[in-house]
Amino acid sequence: MTIxxxxxxxxxxLLRIAQPVTAFDTEALHFLVRDMFDxxxxxxxxxxxxxxxxxxxxxxxxxxxxRNPRYPDRPLVPPTVLLNPVITPLGSEEEEDWEGxxxxxxLRGKVPRWSRIRYTGVDLHGDPIDRTVDxxxxxxxQHECDHLVGKLYxxxxxxxxxxxxxxxxxxDISDAEE
Ligand code: ZN
Numbered sequence: 001m002t003i004x005x006x007x008x009x010x011x012x013x014l015l016r017i018a019q020p021v022t023a024f025d026t027e028a029l030h031f032l033v034r035d036m037f038d039x040x041x042x043x044x045x046x047x048x049x050x051x052x053x054x055x056x057x058x059x060x061x062x063x064x065x066x067r068n069p070r071y072p073d074r075p076l077v078p079p080t081v082l083l084n085p086v087i088t089p090l091g092s093e094e095e096e097d098w099e100g101x102x103x104x105x106x107l108r109g110k111v112p113r114w115s116r117i118r119y120t121g122v123d124l125h126g127d128p129i130d131r132t133v134d135x136x137x138x139x140x141x142q143h144e145c146d147h148l149v150g151k152l153y154x155x156x157x158x159x160x161x162x163x164x165x166x167x168x169x170x171x172d173i174s175d176a177e178e
Pocket of ligand 1: 100101147
């Protein structure tokens, strides 16, 4: 089990455009994904993108088999490893909801996202993934894939009265480990 250091906002590593993954099912990739799950779970993350641990690759993980204490009221998203993702919005509807980020510890902001998306890409073995999702699942995927193009959620906040410290906004939710 290896818990990697998560880069925090301000680190230029979080602002890069990530490189596509070209070799699948390699030992290095399996180790990296295992480290990412260990790291994400150690801080109760809903997702993690490779650039957040300093790996310049189009690779994100998200979801969990159990309810996430940082997002206790959100539906379960299946554990997923997604490489070289492409997101297509379905329709023009957006919705705003609260997000946090392991690279922006202790804060939450209300962020607009596409309500419904199709996302494609491949898994760790290079097999295709093609899903149509909405709501929280769609939000998590958009948040994680933003990390692959150097975007952090505060860059998408439109109303900064809806941005602040988790402990003030949501006293019942513990972000203490972030
Ligand atoms: Zn994030």
